[in-house]
Amino acid sequence: ANKRRHSSDSEPEPEGESSGSEEEKKEEKQEIEKPSASNVNSAGKPEEGTKKPVVSHQAAPAAPAASSKPSCKPAVFVPVDRSPEIQEARLKLPILAEEQVIMEAINENPIVVICGETGSGKTTQVPQFLYEAGYTSSNGIIGITEPRRVAAVSMSQRVAKEMNLSHRVVSYQIRYEGNTTDETQIKFMTDGVLLKEVQKDFLLSKYKVIIIDEAHERSMYTDILIGLLSRIVPLREKKGLPLKLIIMSATLRVEDFTENTRLFAGTPPVLQVDARQFPVTVHFNKKTPLDDYSGECFRKVCKIHRMLPSGGILVFLTGQAEVHSLCRRLRKAFPFQKNSTAGDDDDERKESVEEMRKFKKSRRRKKATTLPRINLDNYAVVPVDEGDEDRDAETDDDIAGSDVDLDLGDGDSEEEEKSDSSLPLYVLPLYSLLAPEKQAKVFRPPPPGTRLCVVATNVAETSLTIPGIKYVVDCGKVKKRFYDKITGVSSFRVTWISQASANQRAGRAGRTEPGHCYRLYSSAVFMDFEKFSAPEITKRPVEDLILQMKALNIEKVINFPFPTPPPTEALAAAEELLIALGALKEPPMTGRLKEQQAAKLSCPISPLGRVMATFPVAPRYAKMLALSRQHDCLPYTITIVSAMTVRELFEEFDRPAASEEETVKLKGKKGRLVQMQRIWAGQGSLQKLGDLMVMLGAVGACEYSGCTPKFCEENGLRYKAMLEIRRLRGQLTTAVNSVCTDAGLYVDPKMKPPTEAQATYLRQIVLAGLGDHLARRVQAEELLDDKWKNAYKTALLDDPVFIHPSSVLFKQLPEFVVYQEIVETTKLYMKGVSAVEPEWIPALLPPYCHFGKPLENPPPSYCPETGRIRCHRPSVFYRVSWQLPAVEVD
Ligand code: CDP
Numbered sequence: 001a002n003k004r005r006h007s008s009d010s011e012p013e014p015e016g017e018s019s020g021s022e023e024e025k026k027e028e029k030q031e032i033e034k035p036s037a038s039n040v041n042s043a044g045k046p047e048e049g050t051k052k053p054v055v056s057h058q059a060a061p062a063a064p065a066a067s068s069k070p071s072c073k074p075a076v077f078v079p080v081d082r083s084p085e086i087q088e089a090r091l092k093l094p095i096l097a098e099e100q101v102i103m104e105a106i107n108e109n110p111i112v113v114i115c116g117e118t119g120s121g122k123t124t125q126v127p128q129f130l131y132e133a134g135y136t137s138s139n140g141i142i143g144i145t146e147p148r149r150v151a152a153v154s155m156s157q158r159v160a161k162e163m164n165l166s167h168r169v170v171s172y173q174i175r176y177e178g179n180t181t182d183e184t185q186i187k188f189m190t191d192g193v194l195l196k197e198v199q200k201d202f203l204l205s206k207y208k209v210i211i212i213d214e215a216h217e218r219s220m221y222t223d224i225l226i227g228l229l230s231r232i233v234p235l236r237e238k239k240g241l242p243l244k245l246i247i248m249s250a251t252l253r254v255e256d257f258t259e260n261t262r263l264f265a266g267t268p269p270v271l272q273v274d275a276r277q278f279p280v281t282v283h284f285n286k287k288t289p290l291d292d293y294s295g296e297c298f299r300k301v302c303k304i305h306r307m308l309p310s311g312g313i314l315v316f317l318t319g320q321a322e323v324h325s326l327c328r329r330l331r332k333a334f335p336f337q338k339n340s341t342a343g344d345d346d347d348e349r350k351e352s353v354e355e356m357r358k359f360k361k362s363r364r365r366k367k368a369t370t371l372p373r374i375n376l377d378n379y380a381v382v383p384v385d386e387g388d389e390d391r392d393a394e395t396d397d398d399i400a401g402s403d404v405d406l407d408l409g410d411g412d413s414e415e416e417e418k419s420d421s422s423l424p425l426y427v428l429p430l431y432s433l434l435a436p437e438k439q440a441k442v443f444r445p446p447p448p449g450t451r452l453c454v455v456a457t458n459v460a461e462t463s464l465t466i467p468g469i470k471y472v473v474d475c476g477k478v479k480k481r482f483y484d485k486i487t488g489v490s491s492f493r494v495t496w497i498s499q500a501s502a503n504q505r506a507g508r509a510g511r512t513e514p515g516h517c518y519r520l521y522s523s524a525v526f527m528d529f530e531k532f533s534a535p536e537i538t539k540r541p542v543e544d545l546i547l548q549m550k551a552l553n554i555e556k557v558i559n560f561p562f563p564t565p566p567p568t569e570a571l572a573a574a575e576e577l578l579i580a581l582g583a584l585k586e587p588p589m590t591g592r593l594k595e596q597q598a599a600k601l602s603c604p605i606s607p608l609g610r611v612m613a614t615f616p617v618a619p620r621y622a623k624m625l626a627l628s629r630q631h632d633c634l635p636y637t638i639t640i641v642s643a644m645t646v647r648e649l650f651e652e653f654d655r656p657a658a659s660e661e662e663t664v665k666l667k668g669k670k671g672r673l674v675q676m677q678r679i680w681a682g683q684g685s686l687q688k689l690g691d692l693m694v695m696l697g698a699v700g701a702c703e704y705s706g707c708t709p710k711f712c713e714e715n716g717l718r719y720k721a722m723l724e725i726r727r728l729r730g731q732l733t734t735a736v737n738s739v740c741t742d743a744g745l746y747v748d749p750k751m752k753p754p755t756e757a758q759a760t761y762l763r764q765i766v767l768a769g770l771g772d773h774l775a776r777r778v779q780a781e782e783l784l785d786d787k788w789k790n791a792y793k794t795a796l797l798d799d800p801v802f803i804h805p806s807s808v809l810f811k812q813l814p815e816f817v818v819y820q821e822i823v824e825t826t827k828l829y830m831k832g833v834s835a836v837e838p839e840w841i842p843a844l845l846p847p848y849c850h851f852g853k854p855l856e857n858p859p860p861s862y863c864p865e866t867g868r869i870r871c872h873r874p875s876v877f878y879r880v881s882w883q884l885p886a887v888e889v890d
């Protein structure tokens with residue numbers, strides 16, 4: 001591919017590259033931390049008359065902020081050599097008609113918002129417009145961010161193909177993976193990748209244009225990027241290196257960006273691209289929605305395929321596992337190719353009973369007599385500049401392992417499912433983690449004489465437009481990450497979508513001709529959907545985000561121009577946790593309470609915090625990783641963190657059984673699992689690691705056996721969870737290697753069990769990370785009433801909590817434990833429990849301990865999240881318990 005850089009167009013070299021002077025850094029910081037003051041009056045409301053109307057596609061007026069700034073319209077036109085077919089397909093896209101209007105608006109304004117129906121050509125065409133207009137002809141490239149990895153990869157491939165350029169020029173970068181080169185001029189990436197780049201070079205000097213795509217998704221990183229860019233753009237302007245920001249969105253709710261006076265000084269122009277949309281007839285189900293929506297999808301597709309005229313079918317499901325099982329079922333019902341995409345499933349290796357036995361035997365080590373101690377200051381993983389991992393897995397819609405497996409097995413009579421349709425069905429899966437080559441298949445026309453049927457997660461909702469879809473089958477559900485208000489621990493859950501999403505999904509059927517959308521829920525249920533889904537940032541704990549921002553030296557997080565700010569309590573809670581973890585420097589405890597509180601909300605990051613910020617996991621887990629370089633603990637910590645992230649490692653056998661026979665069977669299986677868990681828990685110090693040792697043991701044993709479905713089935717493990725843990729271990733190992741380049745870690749699936757000493761270190765590492773999840777058993781002499789029998793007292797809750805009966809420490813009742821999470825059923829139960837030696841607490845959790853005189857009357861405060869009154873500082877509890885007088889239980 002020819003490199004189209006025009007030397008005639010001499011632009012000054014960017015001066016303030018990554019390592020700018022202290023002076024510049026200060027300026028950057030001030031710029032971020034001050035609220036955008038212009039056109040905000042004293043009441044904080046926009047002044048009358050400064051609001052700009054939404055601009056349609058006539059003239060694009062200059063934004064007020066841009067006034068008298070030199071227009072940076074590039075002088076050259078860069079020709080692109082497209083094939084006639086591509087050119088023809090492009091001309092059909094609605095956005096082509098708007099090219100001139102769009103380019104004028106971009107030339108005249110530093111910030112432009114483009115709204116357009118999915119499929120109108122925003123993602124594929126706008127970068128090409130910019131390229132042709134010469135935006136990359138001198139130094140500087142075009143960057144496009146996507147909230148989803150699948151979109152970043154697939155769009156870069158598509159644009160390269162359309163422009164007839166190589167992947168060296170039109171490239172992508174997603175976490176741990178990419179094909180960018182020195183020649184790259186158009187770079188697609190996930191939002192997390194760009195956020196990491198801001199950490200290295202605040203001004204993003206190498207970019208001429210940044211396009212934030214899919215802004216309507218309101219992913220947390222997209223929101224933060226928009227906030228950051230609202231400050232970076234004026235800074236670049238000041239330096240005479242103007243940066244263009246283009247925000248692209250599918251749905252119309254852009255007011256959070258355009259009318260937010262904290263964000264931009266003046267409303268940026270909003271360009272509306274009208275897409276041709278054919279009418280879509282929406283069919284609701286009459287019945288109340290079924291739990292078995294996957295089965296319902298199957299029946300619907302069968303019906304459509306047998307009875308309705310040709311046209312592609314797009315099915316929306318919630319996760320990878322469901323997608324695969326529906327694909328399998330459809331392929332079976334409408335056989336097409338023997339081995340189309342079937343080979344996705346895992347190679348089955350032989351399980352080695354002998355090795356398994358060795359593994360168990362080697363665990364029985366003799367007990368260490370002394371308790372060695374980890375060194376808290378030893379987080380000797382030095383951050384290097386290449387760290388470009390991001391956290392986009394967290395925004396992923398379909399992480400396996402958290403999949404809800406619907407038993408599609410053989411329940412239905414396959415007879416009935418056999419097709420009598422003469423047309424073969426060409427079934428393809430589509431989800432985020434699908435290999436790029438397999439993803440690309442959905443864009444190609446199906447083999448002649450077949451009907452295309454794509455079974456997708458909600459990646460197909462707005463990120464990707466599949467050609468030729470006439471029928472949409474919408475299960476009405478989506479898999480989302482939810483956060484536990486008490487513990488902050490997240491889990492994936494399947495919930496109803498929003499009305500906006502349902503309409504987006506329906507819209508996919510009317511791209512090329514009138515279509516039909518089959519909703520597997522009633523219209524009454526639809527009316528109960530929320531209108532839009534809330535921005536991610538308002539729904540989750542923000543400690544990981546705050547850590548990332550602090551790593552950007554944004555100290556006064558509260559002043560950050562969030563498009564939608566998270567609740568102040570969430571910010572305060574995050575800051576408090578990060579201080580306790582040692583990721584932030586604690587403010588001096590002097591001055592008045594008010595000043596102290598203010599100082600607390602603007603703490604700078606500590607060296608440990610910088611190390612933690614480089615790991616793509618939540619701060620509690622990041623701290624564990626940061627401390628694990630000692631005593632070769634890293635592989636174990638990586639495994640524990642992966643297992644804690646995946647959760648639900650074990651099958652659930654406590655479900656109600658259908659028959660006597662099944663009850664016996666379940667009981668047997670459960671007995672076997674409990675027995676295995678006891679073996680996996682080991683002895684001595686290993687056993688004290690508790691449930692975390694069981695996780696380690698289960699993963700180790702499973703990998704020893706070759707990680708087969710058979711082994712998992714026989715031992716009560718969830719096969720999917722095991723595969724997911726393996727994947728996460730690989731990813732985390734890569735992340736650790738990229739941070740600590742000399743560690744030379746590799747994933748050894750069959751790791752040896754930890755030694756006694758290592759297990760002790762691991763317990764301390766876990767304590768250091770989960771410090772705020774410490775609990776102490778209420779002693780007999782402290783019992784106030786019966787409800788506190790065998791109960792534990794935690795820092796966060798006033799109520800008694802208990803060790804979950806499934807825990808291996810259930811009967812042992814150690815005095816101090818840390819837990820992974822608390823679940824509420826009949827009682828409050830701690831899960832993922834590990835025992836702690838009391839003498840470690842003051843050494844490893846100094847922020848939680850006060851050794852002076854106890855406060856007479858600790859000020860109570862109301863916790864809005866839990867609705868409970870709690871002590872002002874958790875340390876009150878620890879101090880009391882550490883000195884071992886009575887625990888406060890009233
Ligand atoms: O971003 P927006 O939703 O506005 O549209 P787009 O993703 O740029 O898609 C424009 C068109 O390109 C659609 O009709 C897609 O089907 C098509 N496309 C394709 O054929 N192959 C791809 N790999 C990507 C897009």
Ligand code: MG
Pocket residue numbers: 119122123124213214462463
């Ligand atoms: Mg798009």
